[in-house]
Amino acid sequence: MADLETRELRYFVAVAEELHFGRAADRLGIAQPPLSRAIRQLEHRLGVQLLDRDRRGAALTDAGRVLLREARTALDAVAAAERRTRRAGDPKRPLVLVTKAGASHELLRRLLDALAAPVEVLLCEVGEQARRLRDGQADVALMHRPFDDLAGFDTADLCVEGQVAIVPAEHPLASREQLTMADVRDVPDLPIARWPRLDGSYPDGPGPEVRTQSQLAQLVALGRTLLVIPASSRAWQWPEHVAVPVVDAPDVTTVIAWPRSSRSQEVASLVRSAVTVLDGLC
Amino acid sequence: MADLETRELRYFVAVAEELHFGRAADRLGIAQPPLSRAIRQLEHRLGVQLLDRDRRGAALTDAGRVLLREARTALDAVAAAERRTRRAGDPKRPLVLVTKAGASHELLRRLLDALAAPVEVLLCEVGEQARRLRDGQADVALMHRPFDDLAGFDTADLCVEGQVAIVPAEHPLASREQLTMADVRDVPDLPIARWPRLDGSYPDGPGPEVRTQSQLAQLVALGRTLLVIPASSRAWQWPEHVAVPVVDAPDVTTVIAWPRSSRSQEVASLVRSAVTVLDGLC
DNA sequence: ACCTACTGATACCTGGCGAGTATCAGAGCT
DNA sequence: AGCTCTGATACTCGCCAGGTATCAGTAGGT
Numbered sequence: 215m216a217d218l219e220t221r222e223l224r225y226f227v228a229v230a231e232e233l234h235f236g237r238a239a240d241r242l243g244i245a246q247p248p249l250s251r252a253i254r255q256l257e258h259r260l261g262v263q264l265l266d267r268d269r270r271g272a273a274l275t276d277a278g279r280v281l282l283r284e285a286r287t288a289l290d291a292v293a294a295a296e297r298r299t300r301r302a303g304d305p306k307r308p309l310v311l312v313t314k315a316g317a318s319h320e321l322l323r324r325l326l327d328a329l330a331a332p333v334e335v336l337l338c339e340v341g342e343q344a345r346r347l348r349d350g351q352a353d354v355a356l357m358h359r360p361f362d363d364l365a366g367f368d369t370a371d372l373c374v375e376g377q378v379a380i381v382p383a384e385h386p387l388a389s390r391e392q393l394t395m396a397d398v399r400d401v402p403d404l405p406i407a408r409w410p411r412l413d414g415s416y417p418d419g420p421g422p423e424v425r426t427q428s429q430l431a432q433l434v435a436l437g438r439t440l441l442v443i444p445a446s447s448r449a450w451q452w453p454e455h456v457a458v459p460v461v462d463a464p465d466v467t468t469v470i471a472w473p474r475s476s477r478s479q480e481v482a483s484l485v486r487s488a489v490t491v492l493d494g495l496c
Numbered sequence: 497m498a499d500l501e502t503r504e505l506r507y508f509v510a511v512a513e514e515l516h517f518g519r520a521a522d523r524l525g526i527a528q529p530p531l532s533r534a535i536r537q538l539e540h541r542l543g544v545q546l547l548d549r550d551r552r553g554a555a556l557t558d559a560g561r562v563l564l565r566e567a568r569t570a571l572d573a574v575a576a577a578e579r580r581t582r583r584a585g586d587p588k589r590p591l592v593l594v595t596k597a598g599a600s601h602e603l604l605r606r607l608l609d610a611l612a613a614p615v616e617v618l619l620c621e622v623g624e625q626a627r628r629l630r631d632g633q634a635d636v637a638l639m640h641r642p643f644d645d646l647a648g649f650d651t652a653d654l655c656v657e658g659q660v661a662i663v664p665a666e667h668p669l670a671s672r673e674q675l676t677m678a679d680v681r682d683v684p685d686l687p688i689a690r691w692p693r694l695d696g697s698y699p700d701g702p703g704p705e706v707r708t709q710s711q712l713a714q715l716v717a718l719g720r721t722l723l724v725i726p727a728s729s730r731a732w733q734w735p736e737h738v739a740v741p742v743v744d745a746p747d748v749t750t751v752i753a754w755p756r757s758s759r760s761q762e763v764a765s766l767v768r769s770a771v772t773v774l775d776g777l778c
Numbered sequence: 779a780c781c782t783a784c785t786g787a788t789a790c791c792t793g794g795c796g797a798g799t800a801t802c803a804g805a806g807c808t
Numbered sequence: 809a810g811c812t813c814t815g816a817t818a819c820t821c822g823c824c825a826g827g828t829a830t831c832a833g834t835a836g837g838t
Contacts, residue, residue, distance in 0.1 A: 218578050219501050221825090235786060248826045250786060260578065262585030269785050269834045280584035284577035284632075291573040295566035296500050296542065302562035303544030350566075365756035366648040474647035503796095517815060530797045532815060551805045551814050 218256075220292050223285040225252050226264065230282040234271045287348075294350030294473075301350075309480055312336040312343050312352035315427045318446035321373070321468065321492065322356065328491040329484060339426050340409065347473055353481050358444065359467040367471040370485055372492045377463035380434060380441040380455050388456040395442075395462050404440035407433060444468075500538075502574050505567040507534050508546065512564040516553045569630075576632030576755075583632075591762055594618040594625050594634035597709045600728035603655070603750060603774065604638065610773040611766065621708050622691065629755055635763050640726065641749040649753040652767055654774045659745035662716060662723040662737050670738040677724075677744050686722035689715060726750075 228238040229249065239246040257264050264278035274282065301307045308331070313322060315337040326333060336352055343355040344363050356372075357364060379398050381387045387397065399406070405421035407430055416423050422439060424430045433439040434455065444466040445457070470488050472481050510520040511531065521528040539546050546560035556564065583589045590613070595604060597619040608615060618634055625637040626645050638654075639646060661680050663669045669679065681688070687703035689712055698705050704721060706712045715721040716737065726748040727739070752770050754763050 217502055217506070218574050219503060220499055220574070221501060223574070223577065224499070236784090244825090245827055246786075247788080247828085250788090252825080254787085260581055260585065262581055264581075267786060271785070275585075277581050277585040281577060281581040284573070284580050288570065288573035288577045291566070291570035292500050292502070292505070295505065295563060295570045298566050299542055299544055299546075299559050299563040303542065303557075303559040363756075365650060368647060474645075518813095526796090527798055529799085529816075529818095533817090534796085536816085549815060553814070 220289060222252060222256050223289055225249055226256060226281060227285050227289065229253055229265065229272065230274055230278060230285075233273065290345065290349040294348060297350035308332045308334045309354065309484055310334045310336050310352040311354050311356065311484075312338055312346045313356040314338060314340050314343060318444070318468070321446060325488055325491060329487055331480065331484065333484070343471075347471065353476070353478065354470055354472045354484060357469055357471050359469055360464060361466070364469065364471060366474060368474050368476075369469040369471045370489050372468045372470055372488060374465050374467045375445045376465055377442050377460050378445050378457040379460050380443065380457055382437040383454050383456050387458065390458055392459045392461050395460060398440055398442060398460060401440055404438075406442070407439045502571060504534060504538050505571055507531055508538060508563060509567050509571065511535055511547065511554065512556055512560060512567075515555065572627065572631040576630060579632030590614045590616045591636065591766055592616045592618050592634040593636050593638065593766075594620055594628045595638040596620060596622050596625060600726070600750070603728060607770055607773060611769055613762065613766065615766070625753075629753065635758070635760065636752055636754045636766060639751055639753050641751055642746060643748070646751065646753060648756060650756050650758075651751040651753045652771050654750045654752055654770060656747050656749045657727045658747055659724050659742050660727050660739040661742050662725065662739055664719040665736050665738050669740065672740055674741045674743050677742060680722055680724060680742060683722055686720075688724070689721045 225238075225242060228242050229235060232238040232241065235250055235253075236246050239249040242249065253265065260277075260281075262277045263275050264281055265272040266275060311333050313335070322335070326335070336346065338346055341362070343352075343357055344366075346352040347355045347367060355367075357369070359369075379387070379393050381404065385404070387393060387401070390397075405419065407421045407424045408416050408419050410416055410423070410425060422433055424433065430439070430441070434441055437454070442460055442463055445459070446468075470485055472485065476482075507520075507524060510524050511517060514520040514523065517532055517535075518528050521531040524531065535547065542559075542563075544559045545557050546563055547554040548557060593615050595617070604617070608617070618628065620628055623644070625634075625639055626649075628634040629637045629649060637649075639651070641651075661669070661675050663686065667686070669675060669683070672679075687701065689703045689706045690698050690701050692698055692705070692707060704715055706715065712721070712723070716723055719736070724742055724745055727741075728750075752767055754767065758764075
């Protein structure tokens with residue numbers, strides 16, 4: 215009853231992502247026949263069909279979809295083990311804090327100023343923090359409830375704030391003192407941008423599809439989309455835009471998150487300082 | 497830059513647990529020399545010393561401790577991938593629900609009666625549920641907040657209840673209508689039993705060390721320990737004991753937990769029925 | 779209806795590496 | 809000293825991952 219090896223998981227993930235043995239083999243840097251054989255062995259060993267082969271490629275079965283999801287988490291965990299061990303062996307490792315590009319600069323700067331220990335900052339795209347934390351590329355993350363997926367992490371709240379709508383200065387909405395979600399939803403000339411779901415697909419709607427903060431920033435600069443964001447994220451506001459409070463938008467809580475059961479002394483003390491420094495500050 | 501293989505992780509975990517190459521090799525069913533070589537290669541590849549070798553065995557370094565923890569989670573994730581995929585391929589798989597032996601029988605019975613789909617019940621020791629869920633041996637778990645470690649799982653609350661103290665019928669405390677935590681803490685002749693922490697060590701204190709529910713049941717039967725437990729767990733009460741409400745003990749919430757991002761349709765509908773069935777019932 | 783192009787599967791060979799046996803080397807014990 | 813325990817080293821062997829060459833089936837163009 216031989217166990218699964220990470221090599222087999224990597225092979226399967228490659229095939230499941232490419233849905234094509236040849237391209238997957240290319241990506242893995244091996245030839246196609248060994249890859250076919252490896253997947254076939256894997257299926258045989260698990261006693262489960264993972265792929266429906268077809269002349270025009272391959273398609274995932276239900277079991278294949280399960281394995282794809284599970285294999286990714288397993289590979290993340292293995293990568294985390296490797297990275298964290300390497301870091302643990304480095305006597306003067308700085309902690310890595312990951313946050314999304316475009317989040318409040320102000321809060322981050324205060325935090326870093328207040329911390330005694332050197333902290334390396336890693337910026338990533340929206341929704342990427344969780345993976346960076348899970349696979350060991352970062353030790354702590356700044357995330358935002360209720361937007362980010364906090365499952366699997368311990369968290370401490372840092373601050374709570376309302377949200378504002380970013381609209382072009384000459385737009386009728388810009389003169390209002392405050393707005394409601396009803397006001398900003400379905401504004402015909404300023405549709406709200408759509409972010410991808412966890413599985414990569416996009417919800418329906420009139421707004422443009424965006425995947426990165428920079429795409430979004432560009433759309434905002436062009437006055438092509440309406441934005442509802444935490445008040446502190448106004449950092450990237452252009453003079454030709456106005457921020458108007460949206461009174462009934464859910465409050466956004468900035469939290470500091472770290473992997474559950476991180477026994478690290480450094481992480482614990484960083485979290486403690488973060489909470490102390492920012493308590494009652496916003 | 498070869499990746500870590502689960503074989504290497506299994507080898508390392510064996511050595512780290514045995515702290516002895518020979519015994520670890522025995523446990524793995526291989527000879528000692530290949531094991532020594534594998535660990536040495538692992539250290540070399542990670543660029544980190546994992547073990548301090550010594551004539552009387554081996555000792556973990558800091559980095560070794562990190563890898564031990566990370567490797568266990570990674571191996572759990574790999575095992576989960578394997579099990580869940582196997583189950584996904586089985587057309588008539590029953591869901592597995594894990595709960596701790598000694599928890600409320602009543603709630604569980606009602607739950608099972610009300611569910612249409614067949615559910616397999618797996619009983620385990622205190623604190624084991626999380627691992628069973630994490631490594632794919634179970635699909636859902638009944639757990640208790642604030643006792644159990646719920647990090648990494650999605651949960652739904654099933655019911656909330658107070659706690660009672662279990663004391664021998666002839667003890668002075670037995671005649672009281674209600675108690676406080678102050679009353680039951682530090683009762684000289686009835687010290688509260690101590691459970692192991694997550695890392696296996698025991699907190700200090702006068703009470704007996706217990707690891708399993710059956711050990712505890714025996715101590716209670718002997719009148720050697722005082723117990724504060726959820727009211728519904730009175731199932732295992734002997735006639736010579738009395739349950740007295742502890743008014744200021746934290747309420748215990750029975751929750752149903754499942755792995756985060758379990759996309760399984762069956763799990764979702766089981767959780768939904770569970771919440772519906774038990775809502776307002778206790 | 780043919781041929782072509784593309785898919786994944788098969789056959790067969792080769793080399794590297796994981797595992798085994800035998801042995802060494804050093805530090806406590808008696 | 810000699811025994812015994814530890815982990816490390818030397819060397820061989822055999823399996824299996826990986827490579828090359830080729831097959832086989834279908835879609836689609838002509």
